[in-house]
Amino acid sequence: MPAVQLQSLWSATAPAGPALGALATARRAHAVIVGAGYTGLSAALHLQLAGRDVVVLDAADVGERASGLNGGQVIPGVKHDPDTLEAMFGPDLGARLVTTVAAAADLVFEVIARHGIECDGTRTGWIQPATSETALAQLAVRAQQWRRRGAAVEMLSREEVGNLTGSQRYCGGLIDRRGGTVQPLAFVRGLARAVLKAGGAVYTHSPAIRLVQEAGDWRIDTPQGSVTAATVILATNAYTARLVGALRRTIVRVPSFQVATQPLTPQLRKDILPQRQAASDTWHLLRYFRTDASGRLVLGSRGTFAAAPDLRAVRHQYRAVHEIYPQLQGIPFEYHWGGWVAITRDHLPHLHELAPGVLAGLGYNGRGVAMATTMGRLLAQRVLGAPASELGFPVTPVRPIRLHAFSGLGARATIQYLRMLDGWARTRAG
Ligand SMILES: Cc1cc2nc3c(=O)[nH]c(=O)nc-3n(C[C@H](O)[C@H](O)[C@H](O)COP(=O)(O)OP(=O)(O)OC[C@H]3O[C@@H](n4cnc5c(N)ncnc54)[C@H](O)[C@@H]3O)c2cc1C
Numbered sequence: 001m002p003a004v005q006l007q008s009l010w011s012a013t014a015p016a017g018p019a020l021g022a023l024a025t026a027r028r029a030h031a032v033i034v035g036a037g038y039t040g041l042s043a044a045l046h047l048q049l050a051g052r053d054v055v056v057l058d059a060a061d062v063g064e065r066a067s068g069l070n071g072g073q074v075i076p077g078v079k080h081d082p083d084t085l086e087a088m089f090g091p092d093l094g095a096r097l098v099t100t101v102a103a104a105a106d107l108v109f110e111v112i113a114r115h116g117i118e119c120d121g122t123r124t125g126w127i128q129p130a131t132s133e134t135a136l137a138q139l140a141v142r143a144q145q146w147r148r149r150g151a152a153v154e155m156l157s158r159e160e161v162g163n164l165t166g167s168q169r170y171c172g173g174l175i176d177r178r179g180g181t182v183q184p185l186a187f188v189r190g191l192a193r194a195v196l197k198a199g200g201a202v203y204t205h206s207p208a209i210r211l212v213q214e215a216g217d218w219r220i221d222t223p224q225g226s227v228t229a230a231t232v233i234l235a236t237n238a239y240t241a242r243l244v245g246a247l248r249r250t251i252v253r254v255p256s257f258q259v260a261t262q263p264l265t266p267q268l269r270k271d272i273l274p275q276r277q278a279a280s281d282t283w284h285l286l287r288y289f290r291t292d293a294s295g296r297l298v299l300g301s302r303g304t305f306a307a308a309p310d311l312r313a314v315r316h317q318y319r320a321v322h323e324i325y326p327q328l329q330g331i332p333f334e335y336h337w338g339g340w341v342a343i344t345r346d347h348l349p350h351l352h353e354l355a356p357g358v359l360a361g362l363g364y365n366g367r368g369v370a371m372a373t374t375m376g377r378l379l380a381q382r383v384l385g386a387p388a389s390e391l392g393f394p395v396t397p398v399r400p401i402r403l404h405a406f407s408g409l410g411a412r413a414t415i416q417y418l419r420m421l422d423g424w425a426r427t428r429a430g
Contacts, residue, residue, distance in 0.1 A: 037067035040235030042376020059207035104370035117190030126179025129170035166272035249400035255303030257338035
């Protein structure tokens with residue numbers, strides 16, 4: 001079977017990024033940041049705006065990895081509900097952590113407004129449509145916990161979900177009005193422009209190949225240059241490689257794959273997500289979907305581990321589209337693309353201090369548009385002198401996952417297991 005031609009909708013439709021090149025000199029800066037995605041560029045922007053000069057290095061181009069490839073769903077919060085976070089971290093840090101994650105989507109839309117980033121930012125909410133009555137009951141608990149904390153989170157009836165999504169597949173759901181969507185590549189390119197405008201430097205095709213301590217500072221070497229700085233921020237998430245091996249072993253990466261239809265007819269656009277919310281359903285292997293500015297339906301779900309997926313591998317996505325929207329049978333698919341998601345053992349993002357002056361933020365478990373942007377600000381606040389105890393986010397030691405070498409096998413087995421759970425639930429639902 002021939003390989004599917006991979007092209008991302010976002011790279012076909014985003015405004016061009018700034019003209020950038022590789023680092024070819026030895027430079028000094030206050031902070032050097034490895035990774036030009038949301039984490040690295042948000043950290044750079046917040047540091048630069050506070051008067052610290054930064055240099056950002058990326059092995060690829062800005063947004064060539066997850067920050068330019070994702071679903072663009074701006075989702076407040078993390079996987080755990082607020083009461084669970086408070087139980088995990090206690091009433092003091094737990095409550096401040098809830099405040100931090102609750103505001104994550106606000107930060108995205110504030111940054112967009114403040115820096116005039118043109119990225120089709122749409123803030124009409126994030127819907128979780130329920131695939132079963134059990135899932136619906138769990139959503140009701142979630143909604144109630146957030147409402148107790150003053151968040152605009154409401155339950156939706158079967159009919160309301162049907163009207164908002166255009167799908168009759170779900171038995172009800174939740175809407176979190178803090179959420180929304182962005183054109184993800186346009187957002188990350190806009191962040192890069194904002195960093196440059198604030199006076200920072202961004203170098204592409206400049207992989208950090210060595211990190212060495214030198215006379216009380218840190219030096220990062222690239223193939224043709226180097227940056228010496230008091231502070232290093234590692235912002236490489238699922239694409240973390242061998243620069244700091246222990247960090248790579250704190251995450252397991254799993255593939256996520258998306259497809260986009262051709263622009264829908266005006267009639268279908270009135271029916272399907274007419275208010276343009278983001279949606280992620282409650283299957284264990286969830287499907288996330290939205291529309292873009294031209295009215296295409298964009299859907300993602302678990303991906304294939306194959307580097308060059310064939311049609312069989314992406315038929316899973318087509319089936320998901322047609323299961324949710326039978327009315328889209330026969331509408332051609334125009335774009336196919338995927339990327340890697342970083343999963344942590346506790347399903348929380350992590351902020352680490354690996355050594356004095358070396359920080360890292362990663363592990364967004366598929367919810368990095370809002371959380372990575374927030375993590376960048378947290379990293380900047382820490383570099384600017386905020387005590388770890390006042391950050392509103394736990395600073396944790398690096399704890400590599402045991403038997404990490406086998407984690408790829410574990411990720412495959414976990415995906416099979418979750419698929420089996422969803423299969424049983426589908427059978428029970430008839
Ligand atoms: C297909 C897909 C769909 C997703 N959908 C959503 C969604 O809808 N909503 C949501 O909230 N989240 C989503 N996510 C997750 C989200 O995209 C990520 O959590 C987020 O982009 C992480 O940002 P980052 O800056 O930490 O990492 P990245 O954007 O991956 O950036 C890391 C950068 O580090 C660079 N790098 C790595 N090693 C080096 C080195 N040695 N030297 C220099 N540079 C290096 C890489 O080139 C890369 O550019 C999705 C992810 C994927 C893959």
